[in-house]
Each structure stands twice: as C-alpha cells, then as structure tokens.
C-alpha cells in the first residue's frame with residue numbers, strides 16, 4: 001500500500017496514527033508530495049490533488065475517515081472509526097472532524113501574506129473554534145488509563161496540534177484548562193509525538 005501525504009497534513013497524520021495502531025506501518029510506503037505543484041503525483045490519481053490518498057492494488061481511496069476505516073479493516077485489530085449504526089459515536093466523530101476542518105481553514109488563512117488575509121474569515125473561524133473549545137472544556141475529562149485512540153480523539157488532538165503549531169489561540173491553556181489537560185495525556189504517546197507538525201516540513205503556501 002502507498003499513502004501519499006505531507007508531514008504537516010493533519011488528515012494524513014490521522015491515517016498514519018491509525019496505520020500504526022492497526023500494525024500496518026511496515027505495509028505502507030509513505031510518499032511525501034508537494035501540494036499545488038504540477039508534479040504532484042496525486043493529481044493523476046485524484047483530480048483535486050489533495051492528501052491523504054491511499055493506493056492499495058486497484059483501489060485509490062481519498063478522505064481520511066474512509067482511509068482510517070479501510071486500515072481498521074485491513075489490519076483486523078482496531079476499530080478506530082465508528083460504525084454506521086452507532087449514530088451517537090458517528091455524531092461525536094463528525095463534530096470533531098468539523099473542528100479540524102475549521103482549524104485547517106484558519107491555519108491556511110494565517111499562512112497567506114498578511115495583506116491577502118480575510119478579516120472576515122479569520123473572525124468566523126476563530127468564533128467557530130472558540131465555541132468548540134468551550135464545549136470541549138466543559139465535557140472532556142482526562143482518561144484514567146491509556147488514552148483511547150479513536151477517530152474522534154485522534155481528530156481532536158490533531159486539530160489541537162494544528163491550533164498550537166500555528167499559534168491560533170495563544171490563551172488556549174489558560175482559557176480551556178480541561179482541554180489542555182486532556183491533550184497533554186496524548187502528547188506523550190510515541191506515535192503522537194512522532195507525527196507532530198514540524199517547522200522543518202513547512203513549505204510556503206503557494207497558489
């Protein structure tokens with residue numbers, strides 16, 4: 001199997017974490033691509049050229065949630081993605097994914113040249129993110145034992161990782177202490193540390 005990715009893509013990060021949990025790390029070749037470049041090999045597989053994309057034989061699969069579900073099935077030892085039928089879990093997962101989407105849009109905007117940034121968009125994304133952070137702060141509790149790695153929790157700490165990396169909410173630890181405590185429980189996991197966004201992998205945002 002081959003997973004096309006960029007090191008700082010949160011969606012690809014989720015797939016890499018689930019692959020690790022599923023025991024498939026050695027079965028997956030990772031190919032780091034350059035987004036928005038004509039040479040991006042993903043374009044020939046999927047016209048939008050987005051990552052992550054997983055190729056396994058004649059299957060080309062996009063969308064992190066589908067890839068993670070596929071890896072769960074392929075590895076046969078995890079169930080990170082909620083099953084259709086378990087609608088409460090699907091609903092919780094969807095909210096976490098929407099939070100990640102909001103953080104991703106926001107982080108992409110702050111990477112643009114200052115004069116190109118939209119104040120409107122920055123404001124909307126911050127409002128959305130802070131509403132979710134307040135909700136999480138009121139509901140998350142630090143796991144008693146090993147923190148569970150489900151698609152929802154992976155989404156949440158990945159979104160928080162992006163938020164921290166791009167310094168989107170500088171006061172997040174003080175304003176949302178329960179979120180900070182919850183997130184700290186995940187930071188120590190080796191696969192979480194190994195896949196964290198890095199300044200070395202940051203490329204300029206090109207059109």
Ligand SMILES: N[C@@H](CCC(=O)N[C@@H](CS)C(=O)NCC(=O)O)C(=O)O
Nearest residue numbers: 009010011035036050051052063064
């Ligand atoms: N809904 C998609 C989102 C994937 C996505 O937005 N990927 C970004 C990287 S984080 C991308 O490839 N963007 C293309 C671009 O920036 O040109 C998923 O869940 O996989």
